[in-house]
Amino acid sequence: MYTKPNMQYLNSEQISGLETQANAIRQSIIEMLTEAGSGHTAGPLGMADVFTLLYFALLKHDPTNPDWVERDRLILSNGHICPVLYATMAHAGYFPVEELLTLRKFGTRLQGHPHRQALPGLENTSGPLGSGLSQAVGMAIADRMDNPYTSKFMYCLTGDGELQEGQIWEAAMLAGKEKLHNLIVIVDRNGFQIDGYTQDVMPMEPLAEKWESFGFDVQEVDGHSMRALNDAIGKAQAVYSQPSVIIAHTIGGKGVDVFERDFRWHGNPPGKGPEDRVPKSDQAKVALQKLRTLAGTIDNNNHA
Amino acid sequence: MFTNHVSEVIKNGGEVEQVATRNGFGEGLLEAGKRDANVVALCCDLTESTKTHLFANEFPERFVQVGVAEQNLASVASGIASMGKVPFMTSYAMFSPGRNWEQIRTTIAYNNANVKIVGSHAGVSVGPDGATHQAIEDIAIMRAVPNMIVVAPADVHEAHKVTLAAAQHDGPIYFRLGRSSTPVVTTEETPFEIGKAQLMFTCDESLKKKVGIVVTGSLLYNALMAAQELQTQGIGASVLHMATIKPLDTEALSEFAAQHDALVTVEEHQVIGGLGGAVAEFLSETNPTKIARIGIHDQFGQSGEPDELIAHYGMDVPSIVAAGQRVVE
Numbered sequence: 001m002y003t004k005p006n007m008q009y010l011n012s013e014q015i016s017g018l019e020t021q022a023n024a025i026r027q028s029i030i031e032m033l034t035e036a037g038s039g040h041t042a043g044p045l046g047m048a049d050v051f052t053l054l055y056f057a058l059l060k061h062d063p064t065n066p067d068w069v070e071r072d073r074l075i076l077s078n079g080h081i082c083p084v085l086y087a088t089m090a091h092a093g094y095f096p097v098e099e100l101l102t103l104r105k106f107g108t109r110l111q112g113h114p115h116r117q118a119l120p121g122l123e124n125t126s127g128p129l130g131s132g133l134s135q136a137v138g139m140a141i142a143d144r145m146d147n148p149y150t151s152k153f154m155y156c157l158t159g160d161g162e163l164q165e166g167q168i169w170e171a172a173m174l175a176g177k178e179k180l181h182n183l184i185v186i187v188d189r190n191g192f193q194i195d196g197y198t199q200d201v202m203p204m205e206p207l208a209e210k211w212e213s214f215g216f217d218v219q220e221v222d223g224h225s226m227r228a229l230n231d232a233i234g235k236a237q238a239v240y241s242q243p244s245v246i247i248a249h250t251i252g253g254k255g256v257d258v259f260e261r262d263f264r265w266h267g268n269p270p271g272k273g274p275e276d277r278v279p280k281s282d283q284a285k286v287a288l289q290k291l292r293t294l295a296g297t298i299d300n301n302n303h304a
Numbered sequence: 305m306f307t308n309h310v311s312e313v314i315k316n317g318g319e320v321e322q323v324a325t326r327n328g329f330g331e332g333l334l335e336a337g338k339r340d341a342n343v344v345a346l347c348c349d350l351t352e353s354t355k356t357h358l359f360a361n362e363f364p365e366r367f368v369q370v371g372v373a374e375q376n377l378a379s380v381a382s383g384i385a386s387m388g389k390v391p392f393m394t395s396y397a398m399f400s401p402g403r404n405w406e407q408i409r410t411t412i413a414y415n416n417a418n419v420k421i422v423g424s425h426a427g428v429s430v431g432p433d434g435a436t437h438q439a440i441e442d443i444a445i446m447r448a449v450p451n452m453i454v455v456a457p458a459d460v461h462e463a464h465k466v467t468l469a470a471a472q473h474d475g476p477i478y479f480r481l482g483r484s485s486t487p488v489v490t491t492e493e494t495p496f497e498i499g500k501a502q503l504m505f506t507c508d509e510s511l512k513k514k515v516g517i518v519v520t521g522s523l524l525y526n527a528l529m530a531a532q533e534l535q536t537q538g539i540g541a542s543v544l545h546m547a548t549i550k551p552l553d554t555e556a557l558s559e560f561a562a563q564h565d566a567l568v569t570v571e572e573h574q575v576i577g578g579l580g581g582a583v584a585e586f587l588s589e590t591n592p593t594k595i596a597r598i599g600i601h602d603q604f605g606q607s608g609e610p611d612e613l614i615a616h617y618g619m620d621v622p623s624i625v626a627a628g629q630r631v632v633e
Contacts, residue, residue: 075383115414115415116386116415117414117415117416123386124382124383124386124411124415125410125411125414125415126410127410128406128407128410130375131375131378131379131382131407131410131411132379134375134376134378134379134380134382134383134407134411135379135380135382135383135386135411136383137376137380137383138379138380138381138382138383138384138385138386138387138391139383139384139386139387140383141368141380141383141384142344142383142384142386142387142388142389143387145344145365145366145389166375167373167375167376167379167407170371170373170375170376171376171379171380173371173373174368174370174371174373174376174380177371178368
């Protein structure tokens with residue numbers, strides 16, 4: 001059981017360890033999606049740093065006792081990026097890493113979109129967009145009923161396309177009204193969704209001002225910088241009397257340069273993605289090569 | 305003749321007291337809150353009309369005013385339940401479960417979350433507000449969802465008991481309430497159990513033709529009056545009160561069907577997917593029985609007084625009597 005204080009300073013060695021861990025998680029994401037033959041690639045790769053930091057440095061949780069009452073809650077609102085959630089949970093010790101290859105198969109605990117009752121450690125069921133934030137708000141309200149000074153945090157992770165759902169803003173209104181200091185929302189701002197770039201499908205800027213006007217403390221950070229993310233979450237934990245949102249600017253497909261920034265990788269697995277940068281037959285192989293060495297900058301073969 | 309579950313006033317043909325079922329809920333919720341500190345209530349800007357204000361005034365720290373946002377209501381309730389509390393979420397049935405059906409399905413039913421969904425203002429007896437506010441499909445849409453229990457209490461006493469039983473039950477449950485005052489048919493002592501039907505009126509065994517009336521919700525009174533009338537016309541008639549529509553009390557229904565020549569189902573709801581649908585589905589597989597279904601026949605409601613609308617849509621006593629005659633011809 002991790003009884004550490006909420007936020008702590010991370011030294012260079014710890015940061016480098018987290019980056020290596022994130023990379024191992026990205027490799028698992030490629031392997032599980034390739035085996036499944038369907039699922040989402042860009043979002044999971046883009047959010048691997050956020051998930052790694054949360055599960056390996058920030059969350060109060062215990063993988064051997066997933067129902068521990070005093071744990072923080074991680075609520076994934078955009079359930080389609082669950083490969084990153086499953087891979088991070090497996091690497092953190094919730095279940096064997098080998099089980100990741102059962103993703104989306106008949107009888108699996110790793111349903112195509114997460115089902116709370118299928119797998120210990122999942123806090124919510126999601127897939128239909130927009131309802132995770134409401135659930136996180138409900139958890140934060142319930143926890144505060146028991147302890148107004150609670151330091152148990154509800155971390156709600158949402159996509160940016162998901163913010164087009166009206167229910168998100170219903171929940172944001174309630175969170176602002178209730179001044180939920182124990183709610184920290186992290187938006188995966190990668191700028192694209194299935195049909196294209198968010199600014200074409202449905203523009204959402206000015207996004208920071210939207211959250212601010214709903215009563216949130218707003219920060220914008222580089223979603224791939226462990227230090228920036230850690231600092232932002234630490235600051236969010238220190239905000240009392242209002243909920244927090246961290247807009248994490250991420251690169252969809254992060255870590256595999258031939259996938260990055262292309263919205264066509266939103267909903268396709270390796271082997272079924274766009275072919276103009278890498279042929280279908282090589283997509284999985286090339287992705288794993290890139291990740292094993294982080295484009296030649298690290299030696300990560302031991303984590304493969 | 306009337307069974308012991310029916311009040312003495314009705315047995316003696318006296319003037320029947322009229323109270324809205326939502327009142328029974330409001331008092332029941334207050335009592336549930338006093339019994340269990342984990343009971344929480346949420347409402348969408350309809351606190352007084354759903355009678356949730358009785359709880360909210362007594363336990364403001366356990367009441368969440370969600371504002372006009374029914375989708376949020378459902379998922380917030382799910383989150384509250386996942387922290388070990390027992391949330392009752394209330395609004396008009398047209399909006400909850402009408403507007404937030406997917407949130408109820410995904411974040412409540414699929415997780416078997418311990419959320420109590422209370423839909424007030426069900427049926428055309430909502431009256432002057434018109435069709436937009438008359439929920440007549442709520443039973444159908446909730447009955448189709450796995451893990452969901454669906455109950456339509458008959459009167460104020462039963463609404464009170466359903467509320468307390470819901471607080472005790474571990475899992476999701478939907479129950480519907482009415483806006484207008486309806487006859488008080490049962491007594492405080494009448495037993496109530498989720499999933500159990502109750503025989504309210506038994507037919508004269510000496511009569512040759514026998515019709516069984518299966519009824520849910522506040523039309524129980526009309527069903528009883530119709531049964532009495534049918535017997536004076538020489539047709540044996542019994543009334544089985546099916547407060548819980550899901551799970552259907554199939555044991556009681558099988559026995560009831562076997563004892564009668566034909567059945568009439570009665571509900572203030574579309575006949576598609578409601579009690580009539582549930583009874584027909586079950587009996588067609590086990591004991592094919594001729595059934596006449598009283599309810600709304602694939603139409604929308606409209607403005608009017610409750611009694612006018614009940615008569616217009618063929619749910620009044622003469623309509624039930626006519627269906628009873630027709631079905632045993």
